Amino acid sequence: MGKISNQAVLQKLTERFGSAVSIPSEPFGLLTFETGKEHIIDVLTFLKEDPELKFNYLTDITGIHYPEKELPIGVIYHLHSLYNNVRVRIKVFLEERNPVIPTAVNLWKGANWMERETYDFFGIVFEGHPDLRRILNVDEMTVFPMRKEFPLEDPNRADKKDFFFGR
């Protein structure tokens, strides 16, 4: 159990940011909320530098794609307070065309590769990132493979065609 309850974390956030922090929930006891890209760096800075909360560790940055939503591209931050043994998850949703969000590299050096990976797979541009290029996929790749419009299976593959199986 953490030293600070999720409610206390959320209360501090709403006191500071008001309606900029929205849709809080606690799936599996993990405090989750949404914010906008205008506020994300302020929220992260506050969580990291608040003397009581001290979310000093950035566990992960990743992305998600919900094509049916109005703002389909999501960026998800996982923070961990090693002092208080509490975690939070922050979601920011962006437009599909040209998704841009400010970088967190100035807060955590470790955000560098996480943001490169998120760019690599989802095409999310992190503004102010010192070296935003692909990290895992081949450099020649022209698509962002975790976007839903990208077919999962390789279209060049011939050995799984139906006629090989009498279909």
Added chain:
Amino acid sequence: MSDIKLAEAPPGIEGSGFFATSFEKVIALARSHSLWPLPFATSCCGIEFMATMGAHYDLARFGSERPSFSPRQADMLLVMGTIAKKMGPVLRQVYIQMAEPRWVVAVGACAASGGIFDSYSVLQGIDEIIPVDVYVPGCPPRPEAILSGVLKLQELVRNEPLRRRNTPEYKELLAKYGIQ
């Protein structure tokens, strides 16, 4: 009397004190029984190859005594395992560094077709980037299957014309892969 079986001599003319046959057949015979393998192992098929090299299955019985870990002295490139697209240029480079004549065995489903990894990040068969002589199916293939693949390759080598590597067909094949 030992029961070691020697390779059968190619057809030729024999008399007292001499044996005449064509150079081509002798070279092909010699090549086929001294294929130096270059293992390019990336996953579980590589583990099966280790068993194949070991004392129990003993690849050395078939003339592949010396696994070469430099492509320049190898004849037979054994590609074992999933080749990610990012690994593709490396594999190609290894193939280019090998001296002619060179042969390639694709061991296992992944090297042959991508296997279960039908995905954006995995090469769907190494024959997309380099020519392949023998495919060994299996996921992973048993050591017996790998040995069978090597024996099949020996058969190819034994019957390969000496000048095959100079033919326009062969040059065309390499050109198709953008090599040379």
